[in-house]
């Protein structure tokens with residue numbers, strides 16, 4: 129009976145029921161080839177180390193009795209029968225029970241003057257001081273590292289019983305997949321084709337886990353072919369991973385083929401992403417169906433494949449530690465959310481999170497992006513697994529964050545404000561100054577509000593007040609009295625204009641054109657400076673927003689808006705030149721606006737802010753942004 133829609137915990141129970149408690153496979157490996165291997169048994173030392181009493185210092189072996197009451201002022205004097213020179217590590221003959229360091233002595237006419245009294249055993253490593261014969265020096269499951277190799281060599285072990293690591297194979301599937309070859313390039317790929325990138329990710333994960341892994345042949349969406357490749361794979365490998373084809377698409381055959389060739393154990397795990405994950409067995413070998421999206425493949429590798437590998441190797445795994453090991457967590461912290469989050473009920477949800485410290489308190493927030501997004505994963509500091517019971521996570525609710533990257537808590541600043549690609553260029557300049565900058569594009573007004581709530585180190589705004597054509601003053605004043613302590617820095621002027629299809633097919637040149645009826649716009653979110661600008665331009669011309677087609681369609685960034693124009697979902701967006709250039713679109717300048725950084729006075733001494741302020745006047749930064757086009761320095 130296939131179990132469907134089960135929790136991760138239930139999936140683990142099924143894994144253990146099928147592959148737990150089997151005797152691990154063991155092989156004897158020469159010591160010189162054992163690095164990274166896992167011990168299959170406890171190892172007891174056959175000898176004592178050291179096997180003779182050894183001096184720990186350069187000095188003189190003496191009897192401790194003979195040094196009694198010696199001081200710097202009243203040394204004892206020993207004749208040649210009462211001492212013997214020993215180097216560090218040398219044998220100390222049985223008539224001596226201690227060693228005096230050479231610097232606590234002087235030698236005159238073969239007489240040794242000792243200026244210190246030493247207790248029995250001083251500076252002496254007795255037999256078995258490090259390792260006693262028969263003592264267990266390493267345990268089942270320990271990884272052989274360079275120190276253990278030296279230890280084993282020293283006690284005379286030349287071969288080690290190691291757990292036999294399972295060999296895994298990944299079979300990418302899908303008609304749309306372009307198999308991995310160095311000469312394959314995504315440039316010019318026809319629509320629908322996808323670079324096979326999951327195998328290189330899994331290769332990296334397995335390498336970090338130190339488990340052998342190969343990429344099998346790419347299989348098209350053809351169940352007969354998949355059956356053939358799978359049959360060969362289960363003969364040669366201990367674990368088979370099948371890429372994609374795990375959900376409900378017309379060309380999703382993985383579950384079907386496993387069912388026909390063996391037994392399907394479970395399908396659909398109550399986890400997002402990774403929900404279509406499935407597990408089966410063919411000829412007693414485990415076969416895992418990995419949902420195709422990169423993030424889905426990754427979380428299924430962590431939560432199903434890695435535990436399975438541990439079972440195959442050791443017969444068991446610790447449920448409390450398994451994910452941390454799989455993810456290679458650096459640090460685990462319970463952190464309050466900086467923004468609220470809705471998680472699906474009854475499903476564990478993997479979040480990609482970023483973190484920051486604001487006034488001595490650490491916070492986390494989820495980054496948006498679907499399971500297809502590799503960029504969101506790249507951008508994250510770590511992950512959080514929201515349990516199925518929890519669905520509404522209000523701001524401030526603590527979540528458990530597994531950090532995978534090093535975070536410069538003291539030097540990291542959080543920018544919340546207007547979206548601008550030039551600000552994104554600042555990150556590397558700030559990092560080169562030893563600090564760090566994290567950007568959340570929440571619009572100009574959203575940024576100022578975040579600043580007022582103490583949820584950002586700095587913000588940026590370009591908010592026009594049509595009443596007096598001033599920028600930012602009115603809006604900043606609305607956050608009084610707290611905004612009295614905000615410093616403003618004019619970063620640059622930038623052009624705003626119409627982003628239109630190449631060649632401007634709809635001949636859009638003025639604001640009036642937006643109300644023409646045959647023109648569809650894409651707007652920005654309320655609170656974005658660009659939206660405020662659009663509203664003010666419309667008002668100036670006496671145009672009702674209701675008469676502008678697409679006014680309600682919102683995007684969060686200039687690039688998103690530009691994408692919509694590129695896809696033909698809109699004819700025009702108001703935005704900056706860079707966004708038009710990035711997608712090969714035309715740009716018609718409409719106005720120029722000041723773009724100001726806003727920084728609370730108290731943050732000016734934050735090392736991250738100091739690095740940022742230094743960076744904005746860096747000529748290399750200015751040159752770089754000028755080259756992007758559409759920016760002017762005052």
Ligand SMILES: Nc1nc2c(c(=O)[nH]1)N[C@H]1C(S)=C(S)[C@@H](COP(=O)(O)OP(=O)(O)OC[C@H]3O[C@@H](n4cnc5c(N)ncnc54)[C@H](O)[C@@H]3O)O[C@H]1N2
Pocket residue numbers: 300301302304305322323324325326327371372373374375376377380401402403404418419420421422424499
């Ligand atoms: N009607 C439903 N549709 C989908 C469901 C569902 O429950 N009902 N689940 C969705 C979820 S969640 C996921 S995840 C995907 C998983 O689908 P499959 O495992 O069947 O994978 P495909 O549809 O074949 O591919 C998904 C996506 O991933 C790309 N892909 C596949 N292999 C690779 C690879 N090796 N490297 C890079 N990218 C890869 C593929 O091209 C697709 O874009 O199904 C949802 N649908």
Ligand code: MOO
Pocket residue numbers: 399400401402403404419421424499500
């Ligand atoms: O659950 Mo799917 O694996 O989100 O993308």
